[in-house]
Amino acid sequence: MTCPLCRSEHHHPFEQSTSFGYPVQYVQCTRCGLVHQAGDAVKAADPAFYQELYRKVYQSNERPISKDLKIQEMRAHHLCSLLPANPVPRVCRSLDIGASAGVLLDAYREFFACDTVGVEPGTAYRKYAAEKGHTMVPTLEDLLAQNPELFQLVSLIHVVEHLENPVDMLRSIHHSLLSPDGLLLIEVPNFYAHDSYELAHLACYTPHTLHQLLRQAGFEVILSKTHGVPRSEKLGLYLLVLAKPVVSAGNPPLEAEKNVKLKRKAAMSWRRLVQKVFPNSTWLPLPQ
């Protein structure tokens, strides 16, 4: 697999792990420093994986389960609570890519009284969201083929780490889906706090590499923060960015990240220390 950020094929071994019984091998790109999965047969790069297998492997269930819906609800309210403090334009149309059961779309509809469109490859989840009145399509290609009216808000929540070629996807959002005054909202696991190694996580983003990714795709980051909602008040498990599209001439230079291994090691040592000092309050209870 080539590097999802810079497309280089040069890498060196980073870490070997197992996830859901499958071996997963992570390498580090020698050009940009991104840690990503390696091997020709990266399981999660296969589209069929998301259509049916993903929910079965991760949740032993194809249909939305209440625990998962509750987590999505907590996440959606956190995301929406951040938006009013930032220069969000009047949102008439919102799009959530990787919309799952449509919980974030529910929140968008409530907050902005806007039209809601979702992209979700999982058949059962897509149907579930469509039953709530959201316009749902299985793939981004299907949506682009419809030449839809532009959106003022586009989100990818825990999606980018699953993509083989996120730069191209973000560029097509920039060129064909997002209004010039619109905003892009992205959340991914933070490699400097989250375990990150999972079968379906093709890449492990840090604040640096996530910002580089957005820059390569023609976006300027206007808000960037780490947080633990809804899993922890003490660990910055997730990276959240809000970005706006910019008119750029050509490809901006790519700045490589240095000392990733050292920073990961220090971050995970810090996490272990926090868990040791606050054994009862590092992790928030999961909804049942």
Ligand SMILES: [Zn+2]
């Ligand atoms: Zn790279």
